[in-house]
Every structure is written in C-alpha cells, then in structure tokens.
Amino acid sequence: xxxxxxILGPRDAQExxxxxxxxxxxxxxGMTAGIEAFHDYLxxxxxxxxxxxxxxxxxxxxxxxxxxxxxxxxxxxxxVEMARDVARAGGRxx
Amino acid sequence: xxxxxxxxxxxxxxxxxxxxxxxxxxxxxxxYDYIIVGGGGHGLATAYYLAKEFKQARIAVLEKGxxxxxxxxxxxxxxxxxxxxxxxxxxxxxxxxxxxxxxxxFNYNAMVSQRGIxxxxxxxxxxxxxxxxxxxxxxxxxxAEMLNRDQVRAMYPFLNFDNARFPIKGALMQRRGGTVRHxxxxxxxxxxxxxxxxxxxxxxxxxxxxxxxxxILGVETSRGFIGAKKVGVAVAGSSSEVMxxxxxxxxxxxxxxQAFVSEGLKPFIDGVMTFGAGxxxxxxxxxxxxxxxxxxxxxxxxxxxxxxxxIEDVAEGGMALMPAIGRAxxxxxxxxxxxxxMDGSPIIDKTHIEGLYFNGGWCYGGFKATPASGWxxxxxxxxxxxxxxxxxxxxxxxxxxxxxxxxGQGAQPNLH
Numbered sequence: 354x355x356x357x358x359x360i361l362g363p364r365d366a367q368e369x370x371x372x373x374x375x376x377x378x379x380x381x382x383g384m385t386a387g388i389e390a391f392h393d394y395l396x397x398x399x400x401x402x403x404x405x406x407x408x409x410x411x412x413x414x415x416x417x418x419x420x421x422x423x424x425x426x427x428x429x430x431x432x433v434e435m436a437r438d439v440a441r442a443g444g445r446x447x
Numbered sequence: 448x449x450x451x452x453x454x455x456x457x458x459x460x461x462x463x464x465x466x467x468x469x470x471x472x473x474x475x476x477x478x479y480d481y482i483i484v485g486g487g488g489h490g491l492a493t494a495y496y497l498a499k500e501f502k503q504a505r506i507a508v509l510e511k512g513x514x515x516x517x518x519x520x521x522x523x524x525x526x527x528x529x530x531x532x533x534x535x536x537x538x539x540x541x542x543x544x545x546x547x548x549x550x551x552x553f554n555y556n557a558m559v560s561q562r563g564i565x566x567x568x569x570x571x572x573x574x575x576x577x578x579x580x581x582x583x584x585x586x587x588x589x590x591a592e593m594l595n596r597d598q599v600r601a602m603y604p605f606l607n608f609d610n611a612r613f614p615i616k617g618a619l620m621q622r623r624g625g626t627v628r629h630x631x632x633x634x635x636x637x638x639x640x641x642x643x644x645x646x647x648x649x650x651x652x653x654x655x656x657x658x659x660x661x662x663i664l665g666v667e668t669s670r671g672f673i674g675a676k677k678v679g680v681a682v683a684g685s686s687s688e689v690m691x692x693x694x695x696x697x698x699x700x701x702x703x704x705q706a707f708v709s710e711g712l713k714p715f716i717d718g719v720m721t722f723g724a725g726x727x728x729x730x731x732x733x734x735x736x737x738x739x740x741x742x743x744x745x746x747x748x749x750x751x752x753x754x755x756x757x758i759e760d761v762a763e764g765g766m767a768l769m770p771a772i773g774r775a776x777x778x779x780x781x782x783x784x785x786x787x788x789m790d791g792s793p794i795i796d797k798t799h800i801e802g803l804y805f806n807g808g809w810c811y812g813g814f815k816a817t818p819a820s821g822w823x824x825x826x827x828x829x830x831x832x833x834x835x836x837x838x839x840x841x842x843x844x845x846x847x848x849x850x851x852x853x854x855g856q857g858a859q860p861n862l863h
Contacts, residue, residue: 354754367756371746371861373700388846395858396698396789396845400687402749425701425747428754 356421357433361414368413374398375406375420378440402426408436450554469634470514470641475648478674479507481828482666484653484689485682486510488519488629488814489806491636491647492821493681493828495553498643500822501829506645507675509668511652511685515633518683521751521783522814523706523740525719525730527564527624528589531580534839534851535792536587541836542819543589543623549818555635557627558733563718564624565594565602567768569613577619584621594618603720605771613724613767624719626730632817656692656803663693663802679804679828681820684749684784686807693800697807698789698845700860703748703782704740704811705757709775711735720768727764736778739765743785743811745861752782785811791863792851795823795833795840804828805842810863 354366376399381390402425409419418436423429448454448467458465481497483490486508494508510516526546528539550557568574574593581591595617600608608615641647648670655667656678665674682689684701712735721728729739741761744753758780765772788794788808793816795806806824809816823837833840839851845858856862 366746366754373747373859373861392846393696397696398687398698398700399696400700400747402685402688402701405747407747423746426749428748428750 354423354428354430356409356419356430358411358414358417358419359433359435360417361411364411364414366409368411369409369419370412372408372410375408375436375439377408378420378436379443404431450556469638470647473646473648475507475509475651475668475670475673476646478665479646480505480676481507482673482675482678483508484666484678484680485517486514486637486647486649487517487681487683488515488633488636488817489681489683489809489820489824491515491633491640492817493679493806493824494640494645494647495636495643496822496825497828498640498645501825503829504644506640507673508640508645508647509651509653509666509673510647510649513649514637514647515630518783518785518813519633519817520630521706521781522629523728523730523738524626524629524732524814525564525624525728526559526627526815527621527719528815529564529566529580529584529591529619529621529624530853531583532851532853535853536583536589538819538823538836538840539816540584540587540589541822542816545818545822546627547623549632549635553635553639555631555638557631557635559625559627561623561625562730563620563622564721565599565618565620565718566721566723567599567615568617568619569615569724571616574617581619590621590623592620592622594620602717603769605715606769607767610767613722626719626732629814636821653689653692658693658800658803661799661801663800675802677802677804677828679806679824681806681824683786683807683809683813686786686805690798690805693798693803695798698794698842699786699808700747701749702743702745702785702787702861703750703753704743704785705753705761705780705782706738706740707758707761707777708732708779709737709739709772710778712737712775722764722768725764725767727761727768729765737772737775743787743861749784750782751784753780785809787860787863789845789858789860790850790852791854791856793820793840794842795820795827795837796842797827797831798842
C-alpha cells in the first residue's frame, strides 16, 4: 500500500505504524464521561467492511499522524489528511 | 453410511459405486429452534454437539458461501493447548482432549496427528517464562516438557543454533500437540450434524435480524426470513458485520493473517515448530509442503489477502531459523480474516438481546479451539449458562477489568 502523504507525497505504508480507528482521536472527557463511555471508547469498534478512517503514524518519516480513509475490502486508499487538521476542524485547539 | 476399513475394501471391490454425498442440501424451513449463523468449523461443531450431546432438535446452520469456505479452510492446521492463563488453559486443554477422540466420535478421518509442538527458547528470561507456562499447563492437566539445546538439536539438527541474535537455547514442548487435516474437520462435523437432522443451508447470507421487545424472532436472509427461538452467531472475521444487524458494536477488529505453503519436499520436519522471536512457525504437511506463517499484516482488513512486506518478513524469519529453506520455492500464499479481540482472547456469551448468542474474537487461534468452541457454545445455547471451561469468555470482562491478556499488550488488537 502507498500512502499519499499530504506533505511528503507518496510513501510506502511500511514507513508507518498503524494505530486503528480514527475515532480514537476523540477521547471522552475524563471529568464528565462515565465509565461506560470510556469502555466504549477504549474497547469497542465499528470495524466496517468498506471505507474506514484510521490513524497511521509516520514513524520512519516526519513523525506526523495521518488520518487515512481506506477501503478495508480492497485496501484502496481513498483520502489522506493530517490528523492535526482533522482535530482542528473538529474544534480542538491543537 | 458408516465409514470403516471394511467399507473401503468393499467399495474398492465394487467399483466405488456405493459412496453417496455426505450431507443433504435442504431448503430452509419457516422456523427452527436454533439457528447457527456461520457454516465454518465453529458453527458446524456447535450444531453437531447441540444435536449429539445436548439432544436438541430443529437446528439449522446458515452459511453465506459454502461449508468450510472460511477460516477453517485457510489456517495452518495446528492444534495445541500451551496457554498460560487460568481463563484460557482449561478451555484449550478441553479442546485438545476432544481432538484426541474426535475421529472416533464423528466417524470421519480428520488425520489428527499428535506430532508434537515446540516453542523455541533464545534467552534465560524466555526460559523462565516458558517454564512458568509449562507449569501452568501441567497444573491444568495438559502435558509440557522443557527441552535443552541438545534435545532440540537431536530433533532438528538443521536449525540455526548459533544465530548471533537468537541462538537456540532449548524449547518448551507439548508432545500431544500437532496438526489436523483442517477441511476434514468441517466435513466431519457437517456430516455428523446432517446425520442427526441438522439442516445445513448454504448460499444463505444473513442480511438482517428481526428483534422485537429485546428478543430475537429470527433472521432475514438472502433466502427469505427464517424464524428461530435462539440464534447463535459464529462467523469469525465477519463478527462485527453480522452483529451490527443487532445494533451491537464489538470489542473486535478484523485483520488479515497470511499463510504459506512451499513446494513438496522430502520429510524433514516431524512436528510443529514456533520461532516467536522471528514471528515464524512451521510444520510439514503429509504431502511434503512446508506450511508456515507469521504475524498479521497489522491493519484492519476484510480482503482475505495481504501485502508483500509481511511475506518478506515471514520469509526472513524462516531463513533466520533454518537457512536450508532458502532454496525451497513458495507455492501458494493466502489470507484469512481474523476477528482480533481487544485482549487476544475469545468471547462465548449471551448478548443483551434475549435469544441472541455470540461466539467470536478468536484472533488467529480459532482452529485449535474448534471442538471446545462448538461444545461450549452448544452448552450455552442449550442450557443458557456457560460451560465450566468457558466462564471467563464474557463480553463484560472489558468493563470489569477481567481481561484474559496472554501477551499483556493491552487494548491493541494488532499486537496480540
């Protein structure tokens, strides 16, 4: 698989470390969310067959986190964004 | 039809005209007492034990494709019970005991071959860990033996004992471990279930679940609605997709695991060998091919095929362990979809929906578990309480902090 890095261009997926579903970026607030919400966040996954938004870390590159939208049935990569931009678009400050 | 040596001779003398198809191809009825979703090893074993051991009737197995076309036909055929933790080892030892009597039980040749499995040791720390695991196995009624370097050398003299990074210092051996003809397991269970009146319905995909007032009434399928009092789902890699029909999110990610077969070679590996440090394990089939595998690719996948970097990684592991395979050619590679759970251990449990039961999260250890998984799931379906060896395989263990994490990796499925 080739991941088209927004800054560095096409890079081999071997340079990256895979974390999982991009929803892991939005961790519940520890002061207000209950244990059930944390359980769902930590353990449960949508795990779709088809388009999947997921976190890849460019460890052997520029150490950036990417949100990659990939089809889990065909391995086709549909979209690559900087995780930072996705987080900011979602209202996070950094 | 009962199989026996006598029967083979009789058929040979009469032109093999007496062999019949070993299961029917029935159309689905309007309703059943039990529906098992998934006609793979675990689903067929569940139906078999439900009919045979728990004396239940009106059972159907629904299979999207053909029987045994999923992971039971795509694995590396190894059986063993060399686990450490209390929640796991009694279950896997129960499974190994069922393997030992399986062929007589279902009257089918599954080529169960207890040729022994060794886990190689490279460091003192690893020897300590394996000694502990071996003791855990023995405490649960399994067999375990520590081998020193010379004992391993006597068995497999061609290994790279003096590898600079991972010299071989010994091994943990389970002599009762081994291999089984994997397709025959599915066929044997299918035949045994069919003989006891179970309807095995192929080309029948579950497309929805009819649930009213917190109770399941049946499943929508590509061949129409089929009613059921109880529905058990055992669909391995497709667990999340099927359980989504009931609105459930599971502690599971689907990952692809690749396996490999070399060209046929003369016999030189008697048993099963695992090289954990290099993510490589190997056995030799009766046809002579080396059957080997390594790690999962590491990203979510439903593709049943992996990518080249893992093939390279596995081949490097093989070369590090036994340089002699460098001249063997790779014949085939394939991939299976693993339902990787968050602690590396399976789930056999009721759901919050009455009448809906789930069996999954087997990661890449599902094949060896097939008999016990079927037995325990049948027990749960018939009696509404878990079998005594499967009490820990609950959904709520993640909420309660009772994970069964053999590797101690935490909620990171691609590391288990």
